[in-house]
Amino acid sequence: MGMLGPAMEIMGIRIPTVIHDTDSVRCEGCHEPIAGQPMRVSILDVVATEAPPSWAVASPINPGPHQFHADESHVRAWMRRTGYLWCRKSAAREIMRPVAVPTDAGWGLCDGAHRDDHEFVPA
Numbered sequence: 001m002g003m004l005g006p007a008m009e010i011m012g013i014r015i016p017t018v019i020h021d022t023d024s025v026r027c028e029g030c031h032e033p034i035a036g037q038p039m040r041v042s043i044l045d046v047v048a049t050e051a052p053p054s055w056a057v058a059s060p061i062n063p064g065p066h067q068f069h070a071d072e073s074h075v076r077a078w079m080r081r082t083g084y085l086w087c088r089k090s091a092a093r094e095i096m097r098p099v100a101v102p103t104d105a106g107w108g109l110c111d112g113a114h115r116d117d118h119e120f121v122p123a
């Protein structure tokens with residue numbers, strides 16, 4: 001469901017039907033305008049590295065860049081809604097790696113900055 005945008009939000013968050021200011025960037029976590037510099041998060045394209053050819057068809061992942069307020073909780077709110085798990089050893093960074101979670105048949109995101117096993121938890 002990586003194509004979900006603010007206009008399609010149906011999970012109880014208010015739906016902005018009219019965009020008055022096309023220059024303002026909205027946070028994908030809380031859908032409020034971002035004043036100042038947004039935090040941009042891109043999800044690494046694993047097609048080029050290790051995934052099978054069918055990955056691109058089957059994957060729900062929208063590589064972004066996704067834009068948020070500069071606060072990790074907004075990134076995690078977006079992950080929670082989108083259905084990603086969160087690696088608790090990770091921080092919110094500009095580049096996140098998608099990791100297939102075998103037990104959940106879903107995707108977790110991690111910054112890849114640690115070398116031991118991932119610990120995926122609900123974002």
Ligand SMILES: [Zn+2]
Nearest residue numbers: 027030069074
């Ligand atoms: Zn936000």
Ligand SMILES: [Zn+2]
Nearest residue numbers: 087089110118
């Ligand atoms: Zn991890």
